[in-house]
Amino acid sequence: MEIVTFTEVETFVQHIPEVTAAGVIIKAIIILAVISAIAGFGTYIERKVLAFMQRRLGPMHVGPYGLLQLVADGVKLFTKEDIVPQNANSLVFKIAPSITAATAFIALAAVPVFPDFTIPHWVPLLGGVFVPSIAADLNIGILFVLGMMAAGLYGPLLAGMAQANKWGIIGAARTAIQFLSYEVVTGLSILAPIMLVGSLSFVDFNAAQAGGISHWLIWQQPVAFVLFLIAGFAETNRTPFDLLEHEAEVVSGYATEYSGMRWGMFFIGEYANMITISIIAAVVFLGGYSEAGIGWLTIILKVGFFFFLMLWVRASWPHIRPDQLMWLCWKVLMPIAVINVVITGIVMMV
């Protein structure tokens, strides 16, 4: 089994120019703007893909092929009345959506989004500033991202408990159940690739898989890949694990009493999380943006594939009960993840 040592990684990264505060701020603004736009656009894509899979057309009337539906939705969300229920804990009720949205974007700080570039010198004020691919290349990158996404579950939890609504309470309880179930699997499943690469930084993961499809970690860690995908679906509240706000059972779960832009922030957070999970899966298992020259294209294709997979699964599969989720995560996935880690360790020692 091929293991990339630290010296190799350093030779790979040493030609990168110095990262300045201006570059990081520009990167943060780019991430905020672009991911918000993509998250909004994701709702359009989701509606379209679900519609096609049900032999419908989806949104068609606002703009060409319904492309401006996104704008119409935004106008609607911004102009809706902001309702805080009478018996709700209004402070927590108002804070909760920002927690979801903020943690989703904080998590993106340590994830490589778009390749690095230098602003041309003819641009006034900012000419020559190097914009890195990662806003903050932490040495604990993956841990930070997973931790932030886990902290994001405080949003649904607090929202459900603050709104004085029984469906909200059930949604909050399911949040706790789901959080306790999948988080162990996420950590353990991604531990095996971390052992192979020997680093927690996404840049190192990317460098370790440079050299074509055969170097992708999915071939060495197929079990970990599947486990991480399952846990990732649970982490982003996607079907088949969308217990938190399953309309058929608990009205809208934790989001029952929310409307307007507060509800919209939950939505943006959920879609940003979907993008984050897609990027992690693409970088850790599918080689990231390591292809020379066309890395920017391949990472977009990979992230797009995972995003499409989430919509595809939502159109195809029914969702499971909370007790089945706990049974699945604790009795099936966690033992498999532990066995996978042990086998990986044994193979690495031998």
Place this chain on the structure above:
Amino acid sequence: MGLEQFKNRNVGTQNYKMLNLGQSPEKGLDKFKQVVNRTFKGELFVGLWVTMREMINALFRDNMHTVKYPFEKLPISPRYRAIHDMLRLLESGHYRCIGCGLCEKICISNCITMDTRYDENQRKEVSEYTINFGRCIFCGYCAEVCPELAIVHGPRYETASEQRASFSLFEDMLTPIDKLNLQQEYDGFGAVSPNADENIKKTPLAY
């Protein structure tokens, strides 16, 4: 066939086809085996394939089921009874109505109002003709009774209106003279049946 088999209410004794669903496992090992079987059976991927197949069919094989309603409409039965049409004679372009007043007489909700007079050629001409669509129940008697196939039920089923009772005038329902060549002969409610010629008997003169 008598009614006996339908009067038998003893559910379960009829000729039902029983499905063999097997027994749900009780021991831990059997449960585990069931889980493993279901996991590696690939049914989940069958589900994924079904949705993907439908998407490909809808997008590339023209199997999209959406009707963009205000712009596209599904064909409706010729016997559908919607807003009335007044037809014209194809040769002369004159309206077919002869002012006999049968539709006004037979209308059970009294929504048809008509007035006639003699024109300069001593022919009956319709001077006033309105249908109160706030009262019309679209029973179709007027179309059925009309001896000239002049008043028929058209296919225009969007009857929502800004007024509670909207009256329709004769001219509104009449086929526009410049669209006479597009006038469809009505084969629905009250029309002559296709085998009308066979059904006609010689009128007995002995009355």
